[in-house]
Amino acid sequence: MSGLIKVAFFCAVAGLLAVQTSGEAAVCCGINGDLGCYGIQGEFYDFVNRPINLPPICGIVPDKVALKLSTIRNPLQTETLNPYNTETIKSSKFNGKKMTKILIHGFIDKYNRAPWEAVKTALLAEGDYNVIRVDWSRSNIAPYVQACGNLRLVGAYVAKFIDHVIKNYGVNPKDVHIIGHSLGAHGAGYAGAIMQEKYNATIGRITGLDPAGPYFTNMPYSVRLDPSDAEIVDTLVTNGDVLMAFGSPQPMGDLNFYPNGGLNQPGCNKAVFSSLAHVQEIVQIRVPERTVRSAVEQEEGGVVNASVSVALNADSPAIAPTITIPVGVVATMADEQNFLSAPVPNPLVPKTPFDQAYDFAYKEAAKLAGDGRDLSVSIIPGSIGSALTNFIPVSRAVVLTNIDVFGCSHNRAVLLYAATVSKANCVMRAYQCDSYDRFTSPGGYCATCNASNPNRGCSPIGFNADLSLVDKEVQKKFFTVTTAETPYCSKLTLQYTLAPNSDAKVGRVFITLYGARLHEKLSLTHDVIDLQPGKSYSYFPELSKDLGPIKSVVFRWEVKSNLLPNPLNLFRTDSIILDPKIMLVDKEKTTHVFTLTKTKLDHGTDYAARLTGSYEN
Structure with missing residues (x-):
């Protein structure tokens, strides 16, 4: 941008700002x-x-x-x-x-x-x-x-x-x-x-x-x-x-x-959409004279492109140099003719060259809309050059498709919210913390729910958020991790299998998950269950804290205690035989295989299983 244009630009901006701060x-x-x-x-x-x-x-x-x-x-x-x-x-x-x-x-x-x-x-x-x-x-x-x-x-x-x-x-x-x-x-x-x-x-x-x-x-x-x-x-x-x-x-x-x-959501393009469709027309500048010319070209596939070129001219470039700022306007459609209709006249704001182009583009689009063909209109500030070329997709459907792609993270909020409404879906639990960096840091400083600590709460996100955590004196931040696809979260799935040669038992089962940051012991069975030889058992445990990636699993079972124990069993240890592989499916639908070093598991004893492999489902 030349020095003269820069001066013109800042003078124009100053003039517009003066209008904003003058009599209202x-x-x-x-x-x-x-x-x-x-x-x-x-x-x-x-x-x-x-x-x-x-x-x-x-x-x-x-x-x-x-x-x-x-x-x-x-x-x-x-x-x-x-x-x-x-x-x-x-x-x-x-x-x-x-x-x-x-x-x-x-x-x-x-x-x-x-x-x-x-x-x-x-x-x-x-x-x-x-x-x-x-x-x-x-x-x-x-x-x-x-x-x-x-x-x-x-x-x-x-x-x-x-x-x-x-x-x-x-x-x-x-x-x-x-x-x-x-x-x-x-x-x-x-x-x-x-x-x-x-x-x-x-x-x-x-x-x-x-x-x-x-x-x-x-x-x-x-x-x-x-x-x-x-x-x-x-x-x-x-x-x-x-x-x-x-x-x-x-x-x-x-x-x-x-x-x-x-900021950036999983599955979305991390090249942040800089605002082609969101930050619009920051500066509007009146141009003394303008010439609008158009050309309509028929392209292959029956798609019509109406190319609208706006040439910006001044009576005297030395006195009133022309300039327009690319505004990233996204507008108009062929299937809704009123989408690109001319703005309602506003006495406070003079029409810009882009407003004039809107009028013209709408007329051209209206002529071709009856064919049901999609249109693509480009507006070109001719006196500035191709660097300031601004494209206007004519179809609102095209516009929204672009926003869905480039504004994926922005629109994810609506989809996340929809997924949180149903109680049948898994719970996306968020944890109160100062920042995301601290939330994800080793040590699990923010990864626990502590109802007695007003600064360490946790809550489902979205529709079923825990509204009891509201304190009108304090704005609280909560962080969580989601997946790339709906319902954007899933409860952990854990599965173990009794070996065919195991004895049948009645008891309770406990699991302790050791993550990269924290560990948590979970009761998989709220009541006693029948443990049958050759049968697989699946559970969907919900964690109260963010453990980080799971590194190892500890399995424990406890036999049901009888009020009147059999004297013949006083000197006998209850045990079950487990298949050595315990399977854990995480939120990303990745299956992790944990292998027990022993398969005959005595009642009331902890048995460790180490991670031996992972694979995508």
Whole structure:
């Protein structure tokens, strides 16, 4: 970048920031402003963390925000609820006596995508809930800063609905649980805060699934999700980093869970997606003159690419050099023509060249959409060069596929949460600790559950988190390790086999697992069992601490004691004969073989088995 362009860039940024910090005109939304007035200064402005702000577009509510109800009585067909039209609620299957779960998706996402369908299905399988998914997919598109502005109004609309059903349908605010992902987590926070400030009610719980980082990290409570937004706030951080991630590493709840350290998740590409689809249009610059030209090419396979080239020109380059900043806009689709529609005019923000390109690209996409062919539109800042080329996938499906791949760790939060709902799945237990490094360090400092120590608690993550651990004075962090595939965890599976030539016995069985850091003794049988020759016995023990990789196993059995022992057996030792191989399958589905040095095992004696091999299943 030349010196002249650098000067122009910083002058332009300074001009935009001056606009942000000058006189503010608040925008009031709803009927007679009943959804609140929104400014872009005060706590919503920060020179570093939130330099450019846009107020919400008032027209999105209720036309472009919908509340989709599912219950066990209509699990497949949704009903749309509208607090401005009480008949939509009265005639629906909403039941004010049931607990209400409200799900809010994030940027670019849609309410009915597979991860959200999984959450809805899991919730309805677990309980008789009102499950309401907030569909703001027509208001969450690029630019990101506008989606952030719209989110404030989405939160207010959700709050209005909650207040309406509290007053008219007997809903207990403690029975309201909002679950939001990415931007949706902060939308949940806005709803919770507005419930308290405007409606004098505090909802029971908010769960933030990898709350969005850009524009929210290190911002005041009023701007983002925080522990005061509900009686209990818990978060699940899966892609939290200050710079190169979608989520925020900042603890924003009472209980904050960090699977795998909260950054890169197993099975995801560790090359962190730098924000092609998440940090949008940080700088907008007006260009005096612009020329838009297009070319539509027919490619092999019937895929049409509409290439939109934007040439940025100035009346006098020496006086007003042209520059545009690549904004990583992800937008538009052929199968939903309104996705790339021109933004609603905003008197506070002049249209940018990219807005002009949106208009043009939409018209071109609309012409070709009828063929059902996918489109790919690229916007090229011609005067800057190919280094600043910005590509815009036209199909929302393509966009979301890209986000699923590159934003895999960010989206894992929704999938993890869905897996935690069912009690039939294994428990992903997290341990309270200062940091992930300390959690994974040898010695097991943080790998135990100690109910008597307020700093050493442990809890399942997600839906069944131990909410009794909440202390409103302290934000707590918990760490755990998960696997790459659903249900993302599994109980250990341990199997031993009695030899065919063993005697049959009745007794109890104990196992001690020695890990790289800690060990734990477990009772495999809560009561006595029949130990039969030639029979295999499998168990799914749940550990109370993180032992690290298992290095050895100690087997012990105890015969059932009779109240009236046979005098003939006083001088005889009870024993069983075990197959020498004890099998242990870990969370990664790897089978570890532990071999006993002795196979005839006497009652009440410990027998060690050492690790002799491992293999992938």
